C-alpha cells in the first residue's frame with residue numbers, strides 16, 4: 199500500500215492522454231448504470247492522477263452522484279468498472295485511509311451528536327477518538343460537537359460530513375457539492391484547504407454547480423451530460439478563468455441559449 | 456470485527472431510538488400485566504398455569520422489543536442515510552450485518568431480562584395485594600429470566616434479518632408487531648398443533664411461558680431453542696444476502 203501511494207504521489211499532475219492505470223488514482227472505464235430502462239450512466243470513461251483537483255460538472259441528473267456511488271461501492275455498475283487505486287473500493291484493505299467521501303445527502307442520525315457521529319465511524323475503522331477531536335477543531339465544530347445534528351445548520355452539517363471524510367487521512371477525496379451551504383469564510387477556507395491537500399499529493403474530485411468557485415479551485419474539469427462525458431477542460435488553458443469555464447460548460451452541455 | 460461491534464453498541468447508546476424502545480416496553484408491560492393481574496378472576500389466576508400465562512407476557516413483549524431493536528438498528532440507517540458512511544467505513548457488508556446481529560443480541564439479553572423481571576415483579580406484587588398465593592417457584596423464575604433473555608437475543612437477530620430485507624422502518628416495525636401480537640396469537644389459539652412451532656411460541660417454550668400460553672401447549676424447551684436458532688439463522692442469512700446483493704441508494 200505504501201509503495202503504491204509513493205508512486206501515485208510522484209505522478210505528473212493533470213497528465214492527460216493515455217495513463218497507465220497503475221498510476222491512476224481513479225479509473226472509470228466504460229461505466230454504465232441502468233435503472234430499469236433508464237440509462238443514468240452511459241459508458242463513462244475517465245481517469246484521475248495523483249495530486250490533481252478535478253471538477254465534476256454537469257446538469258441536474260447528469261449522473262455525477264451516481265458515478266461517485268459506483269466508485270464507492272454503494273451501487274453495482276450495470277457494465278464497466280469504477281476503480282480507486284486500481285481496485286474496487288470494497289477490496290481496499292483500509293478504505294477510509296485511502297478514500298474519503300462527502301455525499302450530497304448529509305447522512306446523519308438527527309438525534310446523534312456530531313462528536314458521536316465521528317466516534318462511531320472512528321470505532322468502526324479503529325481510528326482513535328483523538329483524531330475525531332482534531333477534526334472537530336479543524337472544521338470549527340468544537341462548540342457544537344455535543345449537540346444533536348438535528349440542531350445543526352446546513353453549513354455545519356457540511357463541515358461534519360467533511361470531518362467524517364477526513365477521519366482516515368485519505369489519499370483521495372470524492373466530494374459531492376461540498377461547498378453547498380458553506381458561508382463565504384467557509385468556502386474560502388475549503389478552497390485553501392483542498393489546494394493544500396492537493397499540493398501534498400492528494401487527489402480530489404469535486405462535484406459542483408458553482409462554476410465561479412470551481413474555476414478558482416480545480417486544475418481541470420470533467421463535464422458530463424445524460425451519463426456521458428461531454429468533455430474535459432484544462433483550467434490553465436482557459437484565458438479568462440470563470441467566464442470561459444462557463445462558456446465551455448454551456449457549449450459542451452448544449453444548454454447555451 | 457470487534458471494532459464493528461463496538462461501533463454498533465455506540466450507535467445504540469447514542470440514538471434516542473433505544474431509550475424510546477425501552478420506555479415504551481416498560482409502559483406496555485406495566486399496562487398489560489397490571490390489567491391482567493387486577494382484572495382476571497381469582498379462579499383464573501390462582502393456579503400455576505394461570506400465573507404462568509400472565510407472566511408470559513414478559514416473554515412476548517421482550518421478544519417483540521428485541522426484534523424491534525434489531526430491525527431498527529438497520530432500518531434507521533437506511534432512513535437517515537447513515538448506512539452510507541457505515542458502508543464506506545466497512546465496505547464488507549456481511550461484516551456490518553454480523554456486527555449488528557452481535558450487538559443487537561448482546562443488548563437484547565438485557566432487554567429480555569428486563570421484560571421478564573418487570574412482568575414477574577408486577578405480577579407478584581399484584582397477587583400479593585390481592586392475597587393470592589404465588590405458585591411460581593425459583594426454577595420457574597430462573598427459566599423465565601434466562602430463557603427470556605436468550606429468546607430476546609435470538610429475536611434481535613430475527614429483527615436484524617427482517618430489517619435488512621425490508622429496509623423500510625415502518626414496514627419492518629408494523630410487520631413485526633402484526634406477526635407477534637396478532638398472527639402468532641391467533642395461530643396458536645386456533646391451530647395449536649402448528650402454531651407451537653412458530654417463533655414466538657418457540658420463545659415461550661424456552662422461557663416456560665408466553666402470553667396466554669403455558670408450557671403444556673408449547674414444545675419442549677430444547678426444541679424451542681433449536682427452532683428459534685433456526686429462525687434466527689434463516690433471517691440472518693436472508694438479511695445478509697439482501698444487503699450484499701442490493702444497491703444502497
Ligand SMILES: Nc1ncnc2c1ncn2[C@@H]1O[C@H](COP(=O)(O)OP(=O)(O)OP(=O)(O)O)[C@@H](O)[C@H]1O
Nearest residue numbers: 233236238256257258259260261262263264265704
Ligand atoms: N435509485 C435510482 N433509481 C432510479 N433512478 C435513479 C436512481 N438513482 C439515480 N437515478 C437517476 O439517475 C440520474 C442521475 O442522477 P444523479 O443523482 O447521479 O445526478 P447528479 O448529476 O448528481 O445530479 P445533481 O446535480 O442534481 O445532483 C437521475 O436522472 C436520477 O433520477
Ligand SMILES: [Mg+2]
Nearest residue numbers: 262263302374
Ligand atoms: Mg448529485
